[in-house]
Amino acid sequence: MSTLLGEGLARSGLSKTQLAARAGLGRTTVQAAFQADGPPPSAQTLVALARPLRLPVPELLRLRKEAAGEVPAEDGGEQGPGTPIGQWDAHLLEVHPAGGVDGSFPDGTAAAAGPVLPGYVARPHDQALARAVQDVLAGDSRIVVVVGASSTGKTRACWEAVQPLAEHGWRLWHPFAPTRWEAALDGILRVRPRTVVWLNDTQHYVGDLRHGEKIAAHLHALLTRPEASPVLVLGTLWPEYAVQYTALPQPHERDLHSRTRELLAGRLLTVPAGFTEDEIGQAAVLAAKGDALLADTLTRTSTDGRVTQDLAGAPELLRRYAQASPPARALIEAAMDACRLGLVVPLPWSFLIEAAAGYLDDHDFDQLTDDWEDRALHELTRPVHGKHAPLRRARSRPDAALPGTVPSTADAAEQGPAFRLADYLEQRGRRERHDLTPPDSFWHAAHTHLSRTDDLIELARAAQRRDLDQWASHLRYRAADLGDFNSLYVLALMRERAGDHAGAEVLYRQAAAAGDVDALHDLALMLERAGNHRQAEDVARQATAAGSIDTFYDLARLREAAGDDEGARGLYRQAAAAEGATALAEAARRRENHGDLAAAEDLYHQAADAGHRSALSALARLREQAGDLTGAQALFQQAADADDLSAIYDLARIKRKAGPPSETDPTLPHPPRP
Known part of the structure; x- marks a missing residue:
């Protein structure tokens, strides 16, 4: 058996980690299945491995029985309808395929053996199904009909529930041909113990107007006949069918579903429409471990929880697109x-x-x-x-406006x-x-x-x-x-980049008239770059009056870049008058960074005169760099007197640099860390 598995793995080109993800098994379980000297893997594990490895399920199960020393029972009689559970494929039992139309994964890679099942997240209804399975293993017959809307995971839940029965040699019978009701009537009375009766879409059986009640009666007899026990009947229904079959008839109305209603009483199990937050988290763990199908669907369903609906609908949506x-x-x-x-x-x-x-x-x-x-x-x-x-x-949705207001539905x-x-x-x-x-x-x-x-x-x-x-x-x-005036501004930028300054100016002014201050700012810069200095300054004054705090400053930078330092200083003064001393201090720092120390000192003086507190300290540092420690000390002293706390420590530093401090030196020899 391990040799057959090894050959299949080699042909598939998969690693054991990839195989575990595609088979929906744990890495340890897969590793143990390949060990020749270990205990034989379970039938469920072999069935899961057979699909991605394209190996024959009956041969694997036969080898497993030989390895376990099991001998098939010889009853000499009719086996009854059905096939060993391990030989069934979930999709043949109408579990909706996930992935691409051809069974491919979301990234476009093809599955090794057709459509694959995504990882499974157990939910509360699975516990009820598991209890029914435990009951039949104990020798009692049970029927459970899972109720839920389309593609909520009803059939997949039934498939997962019967997997433990495969290890105990149970068979599964799916009455399907030539029609479901004909197959059911033909085979129900021949069902033998240890059989799962698979009635997916149960309405096709009990809902038939001519034969549905007879099928319900036969199922009831099967469940109560001691010689047939144990059997497990599993079915699925949409909610509307469950209501139809269990509702009591009105007086003087013909009772069309009396036997079906009796059969279903207390046997309906509801599946929620969506995953809870905790279940979404469990699905995310499986996705992180390599489940590409779950990873893909969670990108769309992590908020509404409709994971199973997305998995079931995605392949059909893709087919509809491909064949549209x-x-x-x-x-x-x-x-x-x-x-x-x-x-x-x-x-x-x-x-x-x-x-x-x-x-x-x-x-x-x-x-x-x-x-x-x-x-x-x-x-x-x-x-x-x-x-x-x-x-x-x-x-x-209905308009939620306050009473007395006009609903906003006209546009729609x-x-x-x-x-x-x-x-x-x-x-x-x-x-x-x-x-x-x-x-x-x-x-x-x-x-x-x-x-x-x-x-x-x-x-x-x-x-x-x-x-x-x-x-x-x-x-x-x-x-x-339609009212987006910022688009006028963007159009003006586009016209300016295209070299159409006249068109850009018209659009800038239209945007400004609509209240866009940035339009005036950029218009001023465009005029300045074009050499229209007087017009640029006029527009800058308009921009400043409208609330732009940096138009004059940006014009000054353009004037500096053009080499007109005198014109730039004049604009900086206008910036200080319009915008405060901060613009002058910023301009001074720019001149200092460019190495124009004379212009920087001039602008720092103007900023200090305008009340900028740190401008004096900046001037002091320039004097210190020039070697004028006396001038630097005087400026730091002025800054300290103006409550610039950082200047106090600089003043002490300059005094120490100038010479040993006297015993009466009031400065701090060891200033605390700021």
């Missing part, structure tokens, strides 16, 4: 591009319809029918497993219906379409149909990143028309 009609595929790709470029969902249907035209080639575009929009809408909104759909219509009514792209397809689009540039129809539709300024701004930025400057400008103008 050309118009439907164009709509999906337009929605993918909208989401990845920053649009806030939901997306207006009118936008998607116009944008989709550019995603069709000439042949497909010419084939469009007059009703293509309705056909595509029907195709894309039809649900898949887990009640997902490629596109889902967004509904507005004017735009018409809007839709959300399925999260799985959105993520797929982000990965696969990352480097693609949408066609012109996309940008034109955005300009025509989008009315949220944030959306328009995001798309304008996306257009700029793709060197689509004309579309970026059109979208910015549209945003400005």
Whole structure:
């Protein structure tokens, strides 16, 4: 057995760690299964390993029995319907596949042997199923019907529950062909002990109008017949069916489900729609250990907890996208591009319809029918497993405005219906379409149909990143028309960079008229760079009056860079008058850093005269660097007298540097650390 496992591992190219992740087993369990001198692994472990290694399950189980010294029982009679549990594949029992259409993992790599099962997180209903399994192992028959909405994990829970029975030689019977009810009626009375009767989607059995009650009666007889015990009947139902089959009829109304109601009484087990926060945490642990399917789904479901629905619906969503009609595929790709470029969902249907035209080639575009929009809408909104759909219509919640205020629903009514792209397809689009540039129809539709300024701004930025400057400008103008005056400012910057100073000035002034102070600031700098100094100073005064605190300072820096030191000092004085002494001190530091110490001293003097407290200390340090210790000491003394605490320690330092302190020296010989 260990030799067969080793050969399969070698062919697969997997490491034992990777094998453990894909088989849903622990690393220690996998390591023990490959040890030739150890105890034989459980049947459940072998079944889990067989799938990724593409090994025959019956052969592995036979080798296990030989290794364990077990001899199959010889009863000489009919075995009854069913097959050993270890020979079943979960997906043949209608557990929804996860991953890609072809069983691939989210990263695109193919599974070794078709679809794989993601790791399993046990929840409270699993404990109830486990108790039923313990009861049948003790010799009692049981029936449990798991109730939950679509794709909440009902069938997977049943599959996990029966795995311990595989080690005890139990069989599983899934009545399926030629029809479910026919197979059930044909085989129920032949069921032998130690059999699981698998009634997934139980409505197909007990809900049949002609034969459902008879099947319910036979199941009841099976559960109560001593010679058939123990058996385990497992079923699943949607909540609406459970209500229908257990509700009492109205007076004078025919009772269609009396035997079914009796069969189900006390045997229904509810599965919650979503994972709790703790269960999400358990799933995250499995994901961190290498479960790619769980890791992928948690990127979409960690907040709403609908993990099983996402796992079940993702493959079908991908299939629907891969096999969509050309118009439907164009709509999906337009929605993918909208989401990845920053649009806030939901997306207006009118936008998607116009944008989709550019995603069709000439042949497909010419084939469009007059009703293509309705056909595509029907195709894309039809649900898949887990009640997902490629596109889902967004509904507005009731307006929560205070009484007496006008509800804000007019805009939504004017735009018409809007839709959300399925999260799985959105993520797929982000990965696969990352480097693609949408066609012109996309940008034109955005300009025509989008009315949220944030959306328009995001798309304008996306257009700029793709060197689509004309579309970026059109979208910015549209945003400005809708009230985003900052877009005027951005448009002015774009015009200035393009060398259109006249156009930029018009836009800067429009933005300033709308209250954008930065527009005046940048207009002043543009005029200064163009040599229009007087106009620049006039605009700087307007900017300062409007609240810009650094326009004169920035103009002075430009004047310095141009070599006009006298003009720069004049602007710094205006900055001090308009903005305070801080601007002068900052200018002095800049001149000091550039080595222009004379200009720095002049500006520090002006800053000190304007009341800047640390300017005197800065002047003192310049005097000290020049070797004028007497002048430095005098300036530090003035700073200390002006309550500049740091100057006190500098004054003591200068006095020590000038010579030994006298016994009457009042300064601090060992200043404390600041």
